[in-house]
Amino acid sequence: MLRKKKPRNYYLKIDTKYVSYTEKYVQFSYVQTDNQTGEKKDFDYKVPLVETVCHFGGTRYWFQCSLFKNGKYCGRRVGVLYKGGDLFGCRHCYELAYSSQKLNRRDGMYSLFRVLDAYKKIDKLSEKAKRYSYGGELTKKQQRIAKLQSEAFYQYRHFQDAESGREGRNKTV
Numbered sequence: 001m002l003r004k005k006k007p008r009n010y011y012l013k014i015d016t017k018y019v020s021y022t023e024k025y026v027q028f029s030y031v032q033t034d035n036q037t038g039e040k041k042d043f044d045y046k047v048p049l050v051e052t053v054c055h056f057g058g059t060r061y062w063f064q065c066s067l068f069k070n071g072k073y074c075g076r077r078v079g080v081l082y083k084g085g086d087l088f089g090c091r092h093c094y095e096l097a098y099s100s101q102k103l104n105r106r107d108g109m110y111s112l113f114r115v116l117d118a119y120k121k122i123d124k125l126s127e128k129a130k131r132y133s134y135g136g137e138l139t140k141k142q143q144r145i146a147k148l149q150s151e152a153f154y155q156y157r158h159f160q161d162a163e164s165g166r167e168g169r170n171k172t173v
């Protein structure tokens with residue numbers, strides 16, 4: 001669930017993932033079970049977020065791939081991370097074909113990104129919104145916030161569906 005910890009600092013808690021806007025990272029923590037041996041491994045690491053200014057105003061966040069490949073730090077700015085091995089990284093590091101990238105845009109990480117985007121906008125609007133209603137009606141800004149909240153909720157549900165779908169597929173492997 002989304003929860004507010006401090007003003008202007010939102011954490012996105014989706015079972016195992018945490019996001020900090022102020023310190024600009026996503027925390028990945030999960031337990032992975034080896035299909036063959038049943039051995040459990042714990043993972044807990046941060047992936048930095050990079051903020052850029054959009055052409056038509058506003059900002060958007062990118063992941064900065066933190067994988068090391070052949071001893072070299074990747075550091076690529078990407079919109080989607082994949083779990084091609086133990087860790088989440090960019091498609092270049094996992095050498096994924098473009099077709100699989102397109103497919104993955106429909107999966108959970110893409111939706112997670114949309115949730116982040118919506119909450120970033122809500123954060124900005126909330127700062128500017130001085131009053132909640134005017135003449136018994138929600139103000140324009142509050143209407144926009146409400147719309148963004150339902151967008152975030154929709155994308156969050158999509159993320160959950162994609163995640164449980166993935167788990168289901170893993171079980172049958």
Ligand SMILES: [Zn+2]
Nearest residue numbers: 065074090093
């Ligand atoms: Zn990479």
